Amino acid sequence: MAKVTRQVVPAWRFILVILLLACLASLLIWRVLSLQVLDTERGHEFLRGQGDARTVRTEHIPAYRGVISDRNGEPLAISTPVASIWINPKHIISESDRWAELAGVLGMSRQKLKEKIIQNSRRGFVYLRRHLSPQLADEILALRIKGVNVQREYKRYYPAGEVASHIVGFTNIDDQGQEGMELAFESWLKGESGSKRVLKDLHGNVFRDIGQGVSASSGKDLMLSIDMRLQYLAYRELKAAMKRVEAKSGSVVMLDSQTGEVLAMVNQPSFNPNNRRALKPAHMRNRAMTDMFEPGSTVKPLTVVAALESGRYQPNTVINTSPGYIRVGKKTLVDPVNYGSIDVTSILTKSSQVGTSKIALDLDEQSVWEVFSRFGLGVSTGSSFPGESAGLLPGRPNWRPIERVNFAFGYGLTVTPLQLAQAYSVFASGGVLRPATLLRQEQVEKGEQIISEKVAGQLVDMLKTVTGEDGTAKRARVASYSVAGKTGTVHKVSDKGGYADNRYMAVFAGLAPASEPRIVTVVMIDEPNLDKYHGGESAAPVFSRVVTDALRILDVTPDKALPVNRLVNGKPVKGRRKSA
Amino acid sequence: MLAVSLLVLLLVVVSALGVIYSSYKSRQLFSEVQQQNREAMRLEEDWGRLLLEQSTWASHARIERLAKSELKMVVPAPETIIVVKR
Numbered sequence: 001m002a003k004v005t006r007q008v009v010p011a012w013r014f015i016l017v018i019l020l021l022a023c024l025a026s027l028l029i030w031r032v033l034s035l036q037v038l039d040t041e042r043g044h045e046f047l048r049g050q051g052d053a054r055t056v057r058t059e060h061i062p063a064y065r066g067v068i069s070d071r072n073g074e075p076l077a078i079s080t081p082v083a084s085i086w087i088n089p090k091h092i093i094s095e096s097d098r099w100a101e102l103a104g105v106l107g108m109s110r111q112k113l114k115e116k117i118i119q120n121s122r123r124g125f126v127y128l129r130r131h132l133s134p135q136l137a138d139e140i141l142a143l144r145i146k147g148v149n150v151q152r153e154y155k156r157y158y159p160a161g162e163v164a165s166h167i168v169g170f171t172n173i174d175d176q177g178q179e180g181m182e183l184a185f186e187s188w189l190k191g192e193s194g195s196k197r198v199l200k201d202l203h204g205n206v207f208r209d210i211g212q213g214v215s216a217s218s219g220k221d222l223m224l225s226i227d228m229r230l231q232y233l234a235y236r237e238l239k240a241a242m243k244r245v246e247a248k249s250g251s252v253v254m255l256d257s258q259t260g261e262v263l264a265m266v267n268q269p270s271f272n273p274n275n276r277r278a279l280k281p282a283h284m285r286n287r288a289m290t291d292m293f294e295p296g297s298t299v300k301p302l303t304v305v306a307a308l309e310s311g312r313y314q315p316n317t318v319i320n321t322s323p324g325y326i327r328v329g330k331k332t333l334v335d336p337v338n339y340g341s342i343d344v345t346s347i348l349t350k351s352s353q354v355g356t357s358k359i360a361l362d363l364d365e366q367s368v369w370e371v372f373s374r375f376g377l378g379v380s381t382g383s384s385f386p387g388e389s390a391g392l393l394p395g396r397p398n399w400r401p402i403e404r405v406n407f408a409f410g411y412g413l414t415v416t417p418l419q420l421a422q423a424y425s426v427f428a429s430g431g432v433l434r435p436a437t438l439l440r441q442e443q444v445e446k447g448e449q450i451i452s453e454k455v456a457g458q459l460v461d462m463l464k465t466v467t468g469e470d471g472t473a474k475r476a477r478v479a480s481y482s483v484a485g486k487t488g489t490v491h492k493v494s495d496k497g498g499y500a501d502n503r504y505m506a507v508f509a510g511l512a513p514a515s516e517p518r519i520v521t522v523v524m525i526d527e528p529n530l531d532k533y534h535g536g537e538s539a540a541p542v543f544s545r546v547v548t549d550a551l552r553i554l555d556v557t558p559d560k561a562l563p564v565n566r567l568v569n570g571k572p573v574k575g576r577r578k579s580a
Numbered sequence: 581m582l583a584v585s586l587l588v589l590l591l592v593v594v595s596a597l598g599v600i601y602s603s604y605k606s607r608q609l610f611s612e613v614q615q616q617n618r619e620a621m622r623l624e625e626d627w628g629r630l631l632l633e634q635s636t637w638a639s640h641a642r643i644e645r646l647a648k649s650e651l652k653m654v655v656p657a658p659e660t661i662i663v664v665k666r
Contacts, residue, residue, distance in 0.1 A: 064624075074635070075631055075635060078628055078631055078632070079628065080624075080625060080628030080629065080632070081621055081624055081625050081628065134621070134622075134625055152621075157628070157632055159631070159632055159635030159636070159639070160635070163640075208607075208610060209610055209613070209614075228640065229640065232640035232641070233640075236641075479658035480658045480661065549655075552655075557663070558661075558663060
């Protein structure tokens with residue numbers, strides 16, 4: 001056994017060790033203090049920030065866009081939840097063994113996915129696929145591939161498709177209104193998207209809602225004034241007519257004459273808002289509100305209003321239109337035949353240029369212009385529809401005779417089909433002008449009495465003759481209902497200047513039933529083929545078909561004496577298999 | 581003195597258990613909320629889908645076609661209509 005030798009340990013060694021230990025301890029304390037308490041550069045605030053940056057996420061909550069529906073609540077635009085897949089290429093680049101799997105579920109080619117990832121490898125956010133069904137998105141999430149994320153969104157569907165696409169418009173992929181009512185009422189429809197703060201684990205699963213944030217508030221619903229039953233009807237008939245007369249484009253507008261609400265507004269060509277791949281900009285135009293045309297003879301009733309108001313004319317005042325032409329300045333205006341001496345009513349019935357010219361030249365210089373402007377021509381209807389045009393109603397201090405005459409039969413000014421319908425609704429409502437609106441009205445707008453009830457009534461009676469035996473629009477007649485209206489056949493402006501001889505627009509504007517008007521309808525057909533270019537031949541039949549069914553759908557009591565009661569032994573005679 | 585200490589100790593233990601319970605409960609409720617949200621989302625999807633389905637089946641074009649072809653319905657000719665009441 002070795003002998004243990006004891007040596008005296010110097011005191012300074014103890015002190016040294018203790019000092020060293022104390023030093024270490026104070027270093028530790030300093031470190032702890034600097035991390036947790038003191039406000040140093042990399043102190044607790046920095047650390048908390050870093051911690052939050054790794055776990056706290058602000059999630060975007062998309063707002064539900066309001067539903068657009070027709071006046072009966074039938075949906076025209078609805079949002080359904082969809083999911084978009086986005087990737088973080090920086091993360092997914094290291095997961096190359098799983099790309100094939102992802103491509104498989106997405107139905108993408110592997111090559112394409114690979115290219116997409118590699119091309120964007122320096123980015124942090126790339127959409128892979130947008131607007132997938134939520135089920136498919138869940139399948140993709142279940143793969144748990146790093147860097148693949150899902151974003152909840154809404155996609156807009158348009159159940160009415162091309163029938164109402166011009167009015168309703170559409171949204172872009174980010175749910176913002178681009179056209180039509182979707183654009184006009186963007187802020188009303190869109191709602192406020194919200195956000196919430198959540199804690200996420202390594203795999204991106206939410207494990208706690210911190211609860212700070214804004215909840216999303218849904219957009220408000222929008223009820224349009226159109227009636228889908230009438231809209232569909234008008235669309236079907238216009239489309240058929242376009243084919244029949246081989247026209248370039250066309251529009252039908254139907255107004256409720258009591259309220260000014262637009263019941264139907266269709267245009268051809270149209271487009272399907274649910275499939276916009278082959279969309280042509282020309283198809284997107286809501287021609288009934290954006291396209292201006294010279295109204296031609298359809299404004300003659302307004303000239304007659306000026307005549308009646310002057311007090312110098314009555315519906316039965318006789319005017320001599322012999323010899324069937326009239327020279328105004330350097331121009332000669334002709335009627336198809338010499339009508340001889342006819343009254344003011346017949347001037348409308350036959351749409352006599354000579355008669356209208358004589359009236360216009362006889363009236364006060366400004367009075368025709370003044371009536372047009374009172375009827376809302378040249379002024380936007382105030383519907384706030386994007387791209388609505390106001391038409392043109394140029395006024396001037398001194399009119400040359402030819403200008404006055406041209407004006408009186410509808411050249412030298414432009415209107416939209418909607419404006420024309422709005423103007424005709426004045427006759428239908430006993431002289432009250434109500435602004436045309438695309439929104440369903442809870443209360444009837446009071447409107448403005450712009451012509452006396454008497455004159456309005458006289459005009460309706462006069463316009464009834466247009467669909468009579470001698471009129472220009474026998475084909476606008478509607479079985480069981482009386483119709484008042486006016487045709488128009490307008491030369492189009494030629495590319496070379498002046499009017500083209502062989503290009504026309506055919507128009508028919510009318511109201512029904514004439515005894516107690518309920519609807520005003522304007523049919524406009526652009527460049528019908530030359531056999532049927534006249535308004536009475538191409539536009540009037542469309543009017544007749546649309547109005548016949550519309551009055552039936554609206555359950556309006558027939559005002560024309562029905563033909564003999566064809567009851568035979570209590571059973572109706574075998575009906576024809578065709579609608580009249 | 582001892583009694584007070586014991587009481588405080590007891591209170592501490594009770595409040596600690598309370599914290600455990602409430603945070604457990606909050607987690608449970610949170611997961612329930614998540615589930616309900618998912619359910620709401622699913623129902624919303626269903627609603628949208630059904631609405632679309634409805635408007636497809638009930639589209640005017642389709643109804644008209646079926647009424648004409650399958651049910652052989654026709655619009656009565658005006659002369660066969662008798663007005664019962666005006």
